[in-house]
Amino acid sequence: MGRGGGTTETATAVDPTALMRDFLRETGGCAVLDGGLATELEANGADLNDPLWSAKCLINSPHLIRKVHLDYLEAGANIIITASYQATIQGFESKGFSTEESENLLRKSVEIALEAREIFQQTRVSSKQHPVLVAASIGSYGAYLADGSEYSGDYGESVTLETLKDFHRRRVQVLAEAGPDILAFETTPNKLEAQAYAEILEEGDVKIPAWFSFNSKDGVNVVSGDSLLDCASVADACSQVVAVGINCTPPRFIHGLILSLKKVTEKPILIYPNSGERYDPDKKEWVASTGVPDGDFVSYVSVWRQAGAQLIGGCCRTTPNTIQAISRSLNK
Numbered sequence: 005m006g007r008g009g010g011t012t013e014t015a016t017a018v019d020p021t022a023l024m025r026d027f028l029r030e031t032g033g034c035a036v037l038d039g040g041l042a043t044e045l046e047a048n049g050a051d052l053n054d055p056l057w058s059a060k061c062l063i064n065s066p067h068l069i070r071k072v073h074l075d076y077l078e079a080g081a082n083i084i085i086t087a088s089y090q091a092t093i094q095g096f097e098s099k100g101f102s103t104e105e106s107e108n109l110l111r112k113s114v115e116i117a118l119e120a121r122e123i124f125q126q127t128r129v130s131s132k133q134h135p136v137l138v139a140a141s142i143g144s145y146g147a148y149l150a151d152g153s154e155y156s157g158d159y160g161e162s163v164t165l166e167t168l169k170d171f172h173r174r175r176v177q178v179l180a181e182a183g184p185d186i187l188a189f190e191t192t193p194n195k196l197e198a199q200a201y202a203e204i205l206e207e208g209d210v211k212i213p214a215w216f217s218f219n220s221k222d223g224v225n226v227v228s229g230d231s232l233l234d235c236a237s238v239a240d241a242c243s244q245v246v247a248v249g250i251n252c253t254p255p256r257f258i259h260g261l262i263l264s265l266k267k268v269t270e271k272p273i274l275i276y277p278n279s280g281e282r283y284d285p286d287k288k289e290w291v292a293s294t295g296v297p298d299g300d301f302v303s304y305v306s307v308w309r310q311a312g313a314q315l316i317g318g319c320c321r322t323t324p325n326t327i328q329a330i331s332r333s334l335n336k
């Protein structure tokens with residue numbers, strides 16, 4: 005797998021927890037995740053005002069995706085998350101791609117991240133060990149809807165557990181087989197979707213581990229209003245899930261949410277908050293006024309670490325500067 009220090013490949017095949025356990029041992033107990041991918045693509049000139057959002061760059065500008073992955077690796081990230089958050093077979097098909105072409109675009113998201121890791125490891129001058137995992141992003145059904153409903157988690161009554169399983173199953177399979185180390189089910193807005201993910205993993209066709217990460221806008225529940233404790237319990241009960249956490253949530257809520265997670269799981273906790281700004285789904289823009297500057301964001305890091313988070317990074321509107329500051333604050 006070329007993670008740059010791992011000895012765990014054989015163990016991982018039989019024990020899903022081995023990958024995360026050995027990775028965290030190699031990183032000294034705490035690892036650095038990357039920052040916002042889509043928003044950093046925008047900072048590099050990409051126009052994401054499209055139903056595919058960041059997945060549009062898989063079609064038009066894969067070089068930008070590779071650049072942003074490399075920028076995060078240079079900033080100190082131990083985990084890079086692929087550009088597949090809003091990449092779905094259904095979304096690509098509605099743009100006129102065939103099923104085969106759509107599946108190839110999913111694979112491409114993983115290939116770009118693997119390539120970035122390869123470049124980083126070959127050109128790295130420091131001899132200090134720096135393990136790197138590639139996590140394949142799986143955004144929610146709400147992300148595919150492209151109306152910001154991953155921040156409401158309200159899909160209406162016609163969307164059932166089976167709808168969500170049927171929506172995600174093939175996508176998850178294709179991404180898992182493209183060679184990432186782990187699947188990142190992220191910005192998960194409700195319990196039903198977490199159950200769908202767990203049931204897909206339990207069907208047995210997906211051979212790699214996963215993390216489940218939820219988002220909150222009140223610091224107590226996930227965005228739909230479902231109990232975070234219930235959602236995290238679904239993750240905890242699924243043996244393929246090797247870390248549970250919170251992403252794309254304002255930094256000020258994170259400490260309390262870590263304490264809640266610890267009530268229901270002993271699995272490693274990951275947190276990668278956004279900048280604290282609000283997303284306007286109609287304009288596909290961030291409302292800037294309430295944002296937390298990089299410096300303030302990073303001042304929370306030691307508190308999150310002390311509270312028990314073992315994987316710390318950033319989500320939307322965080323940058324390589326944020327990640328470098330997180331990395332320094334964790335003495336990397």
Ligand SMILES: C[S+](C)CC[C@H](N)C(=O)O
Pocket residue numbers: 054055056057090146147148149150151152153154191252283285288320
């Ligand atoms: C995490 S949100 C900012 C992703 C974008 C959203 N699904 C949209 O398409 O507007």
Ligand SMILES: N[C@@H](CCS)C(=O)O
Pocket residue numbers: 039040041042043058085089141190191252319320
């Ligand atoms: N991994 C995605 C998450 C969006 S909430 C990104 O950083 O663009």
Ligand SMILES: [Zn+2]
Pocket residue numbers: 040191251252278319320
């Ligand atoms: Zn985000």
